[in-house]
Amino acid sequence: MSAGCAFADYDNDGYLDLYVSNYLQFDFEKERVCKHRNIISYCDPRDYVGIPDTLYHNNGDGTFTDVTREAGVYNPIGHGLGVVFGDYNNDGYIDLYVANDTTQNFLYHNNGDGTFTDVSLFAGVGFSEHGRAESSMGTDFGDYDNDGYLDIIVTNFQDEINTLYHNDGNGFFSDVSFTSGIGAATLKYMGWGANFFDYDNDGDEDLIFANGHLFDNVEMFDDIATYPQINQLCQNDGNGKFTVVSAQAGPGFSSVKVSRGAVLGDYDNDGDIDILITNSNQTIDLLRNEGGNRNHWLMIKTIGTKSNRDGIGARVTVTVGEQSFIDEVRSGSGYIGQNDMRVMFGLGRNTKVDSIHIRWPSGIEDVIKNVAADQLLIVTEGQSEKIKYSRLSW
Numbered sequence: 001m002s003a004g005c006a007f008a009d010y011d012n013d014g015y016l017d018l019y020v021s022n023y024l025q026f027d028f029e030k031e032r033v034c035k036h037r038n039i040i041s042y043c044d045p046r047d048y049v050g051i052p053d054t055l056y057h058n059n060g061d062g063t064f065t066d067v068t069r070e071a072g073v074y075n076p077i078g079h080g081l082g083v084v085f086g087d088y089n090n091d092g093y094i095d096l097y098v099a100n101d102t103t104q105n106f107l108y109h110n111n112g113d114g115t116f117t118d119v120s121l122f123a124g125v126g127f128s129e130h131g132r133a134e135s136s137m138g139t140d141f142g143d144y145d146n147d148g149y150l151d152i153i154v155t156n157f158q159d160e161i162n163t164l165y166h167n168d169g170n171g172f173f174s175d176v177s178f179t180s181g182i183g184a185a186t187l188k189y190m191g192w193g194a195n196f197f198d199y200d201n202d203g204d205e206d207l208i209f210a211n212g213h214l215f216d217n218v219e220m221f222d223d224i225a226t227y228p229q230i231n232q233l234c235q236n237d238g239n240g241k242f243t244v245v246s247a248q249a250g251p252g253f254s255s256v257k258v259s260r261g262a263v264l265g266d267y268d269n270d271g272d273i274d275i276l277i278t279n280s281n282q283t284i285d286l287l288r289n290e291g292g293n294r295n296h297w298l299m300i301k302t303i304g305t306k307s308n309r310d311g312i313g314a315r316v317t318v319t320v321g322e323q324s325f326i327d328e329v330r331s332g333s334g335y336i337g338q339n340d341m342r343v344m345f346g347l348g349r350n351t352k353v354d355s356i357h358i359r360w361p362s363g364i365e366d367v368i369k370n371v372a373a374d375q376l377l378i379v380t381e382g383q384s385e386k387i388k389y390s391r392l393s394w
Contacts, residue, residue: 003022006019009058012313013060017055021082050077052074052075071114073106073118079102082334084139086328092112099155101136105136150328155192190229198345199289200294208264212280228257230255259278260280264340265342299377300376302379310331310341314358315358319357321350356368358381
């Protein structure tokens with residue numbers, strides 16, 4: 001039973017490879033009845049045999065080869081759900097983080113030779129700060145403190161809190177869930193979708209969590225938990241702290257739903273990021289952002305030539321004065337969803353950026369200087385002198 005997936009060119013050969021997270025072995029004919037506090041409920045994932053994830057290498061001829069073992073990502077202990085690629089150590093090679101349900105999470109460091117090494121224990125992102133495996137669902141990379149290194153967010157089961165790992169820049173991460181305010185805010189919710197994004201375009205990455213309990217009968221054996229739950233929009237104050245602002249974010253965040261995934265993109269091309277939320281056995285919710293474009297912004301669409309067509313894996317750095325912001329073109333993140341691959345930067349009150357630096361997977365670098373805010377730039381790899389500017393375009 002597979003769950004999440006993500007494309008990335010892990011060996012920088014110009015072709016997109018595919019990582020598939022696999023959950024567990026399930027057979028309806030062998031299914032048994034499980035109970036929680038003597039009430040029939042879903043069985044624990046640990047009652048099932050986990051399935052190793054799969055890495056497919058793109059051969060460049062329309063076929064793929066399973067290279068899971070050769071690449072070093074074969075691991076039979078996982079119950080994989082969310083998966084996200086990102087260059088966490090800034091070495092130019094795309095790394096990989098996998099959120100596992102009730103087992104250790106994986107951080108695979110890309111060795112640059114077509115292989116990976118699991119450094120999750122060394123880096124401090126395999127378990128909670130108490131050394132326990134958690135029921136992880138969704139995950140994402142994002143630089144919430146603008147220090148130039150990608151941090152990690154992971155959603156977990158109710159009473160486990162969602163985990164925010166700060167990238168210390170030296171190969172290690174620190175669990176800042178409680179000091180950031182995320183821990184206390186998410187304790188009583190069950191998180192699935194998780195994404196970094198700057199909803200108010202003030203230059204700081206905020207967070208969204210799509211929530212909803214797993215058990216539709218949870219209220220029969222838990223006096224506090226509910227099956228439908230509110231989704232959470234967490235505003236970044238720019239100093240490492242987050243505040244839940246769902247109550248002030250309009251009716252889209254005030255109703256309770258059994259949500260699973262959150263997908264981000266500027267669907268109406270007005271300069272702020274909108275949200276599509278998927279719900280279990282309910283209609284989807286499309287939440288239009290009505291206020292983010294009060295601040296200035298810049299959107300960048302990448303087109304690869306030597307690199308893959310969409311420029312997936314490209315690192316984009318936008319510099320305004322003394323401040324730099326980073327993001328990457330990414331396929332797959334959060335929980336079972338795909339975001340708009342155009343990269344969006346909130347600029348606050350700044351009306352222009354001093355420079356845009358794009359490091360492509362091929363190693364080619366493009367630099368564009370003195371760019372006005374509030375527009376979409378279409379950048380073709382190696383052709384920074386031929387930038388296309390647009391006020392409204394996909």
